[in-house]
Amino acid sequence: MKVLRVILACWWLNLKNLSRSAFFLLTAVMAPVLLSTIAFYMFQAGGRPGTLLYAALGSAVYGIWSSTLFGSGGAIQWQRWGGTLELLVASPAPFVFAVAGFTLATATLGIYSLVATLAWGTLLFDVPLDLAHPALFVAAIPVTVLSLGLLGLVLASTFVLYRNANALSNMLEYAVLLATGMLVPLSLLPGWVTPIAWVLAPTWGIRAIRDAALGGDPVFAIAMALALAGVYLALGAALIANLERLARQRGTLSLA
Amino acid sequence: MNTFRVLTIGGLLAYRALFNWIHPAIYIPSVLGFPMFQILFFAYLGRFSGLRDDAFFVTGNAIQAAGMAGIYASVFTIGNDRFYGTLGPLLASPASRAALFTGRALPIVANGLFVSAFGFVVGWAFLDFEPPLGSLLPLALVILVSAFATTAFGMLLGSIGLRTKDILLISNLAYFLMWLFCGVNVPLDTLPGWMQIVGEGLPVTHAVAAARELIDGAALGSVWRLVAAEAGIGAGYLIAAFALFRVFEREARRHATLETT
Secondary structure (H helix, E strand, C coil), rough: CHHHHHHHHCCCCCCHHHHHHHHHHHHHHHHHHHHHHHHHHHHHHHHCCHHHHHHHHHHHHHHHHHHHHHHHHHHHHHHHHHHHHHHHHHHHCCHHHHHHHHHEEEEEEEHHHHHHHHHHHHHCCCCCCCCCCCHHHHHHHCCCCCHHHHHHHHHHHCCCCCCHHHHHHHHHHHHHHCCCCCCCCCCCCCCCCHEEEEECHHHHHHHHHHHHHHHCCCCHHHHHHHHHHHHHHHHHHHHHHHHHHHHHHHHCCCCC | CHHHHHHHHHHHHHHHHHHHHCCCHHHHHHHHHHHHHHHHHHHHHHHHCCCCCCCHHHHHHHHHHHHHHHHHHHHHHHHHHHHHCCHHHHCCCCCCCHHHHHHHHHHHHHHHHHHHHHHHHHHHHHHCCCCCHHHHHHHHHHHHHHHHHHHHHHHHHHHCCCCCCCHHHHHHHHHHHHHHCEEEEEECCCCCHHHHHHHCCCHHHHHHHHHHHHHCCCCHHHHHHHHHHHHHHHHHHHHHHHHHHHHHHHHHHCCCCCCCC
């Protein structure tokens, strides 16, 4: 119960904090909306107009991914710059749950992307929003946010050891967009990409949302996203514990 | 002589300071990694959409990659001087403003040329892209002109950054819009009329069109109008950027707002 309270408090704090950043909000909305617009025009000009909802959903999940990636890069660094990192680590609550709350908040902000992209597609491009399984669609969204948020926890605990994490996150943005089938089906990519895609939450998130919207069986993808979320939490906890141990031993918590 | 020194040494120092880009840990993922995956992503999206072949997307995105380098580097070159507090002493110095401005632009143009060339190599190595050998030299000229035009456009945004806090947001918007309006991934003639008109006034548009014709086997002589249009657009943005920079400099002196707005 206490764990849940820590996660919720940090989630809510970071959500309010990021919601006051015009840069973060506009970027979270602007990038997926523009990507979806390009995809709409490409599919229309390429004679695949039936794939517009497919493109809208893919761009929306890209928005969640983009927010998560950007926020994860800063999740620990921003606390360091704000002078609150030492207090968080020194408090009796396990640090990993605080970081999980922060990264879940950045993934939650991606819901702005989802709403904006679907609204943009419906209003300007007449994308039909006929959902095959509305209840499962509604269930798939928080599961996707949860799994991406916890992937963010793993990224945050890795990025903090790397001084130039923002540069790395720039590169990962399109690499993961391509490799997880958000807009391009995995079957078009080289075979060696598929196993990589399986361990990345956006693969199952987009599959769950897309199957729920367009028809298919989203239950398996939802289950996979939840299972991956559990793996990410365990991995993130181990990485954060290691980070804490190293920082205490070397006295480098505020220096890295 | 002093002006030449400001232009060359000042420009190189500003470039070295830029993002620490000389450091491979930042340069490789940001300046090379991002465009590499951008090119691969749009080429595969192009295959899925059935719109055009790989060459269309490699050419568009490789030329636009120079735009990324040009816009962000220019914006940050001017912005960093302000952020780190060196803009005040710089503007208090008697150095020629034209030399300061041009000196900062030249390494960025060279960098844009390199990034774009890297993008074409990525296309050749990983995708179905085989440009004719004879097109390479004219293509290099087109990339150079495009890198100049996008750097000038970036300088204009950087000058605007003297008066706004949200210049990074504006730069992101400008960069993303170039994907859409400049015919990089969607043929210009399939876009609505107003978008075509906007695209005609932006850098990259004419260079992408010229590069695609060259790769299809056209001679440089047959695309000179497009290259001249790109160069003209770049010159226009450069003049506007310099004029705006001087206006904002004067305003900042008059109202003592150089570091407060």
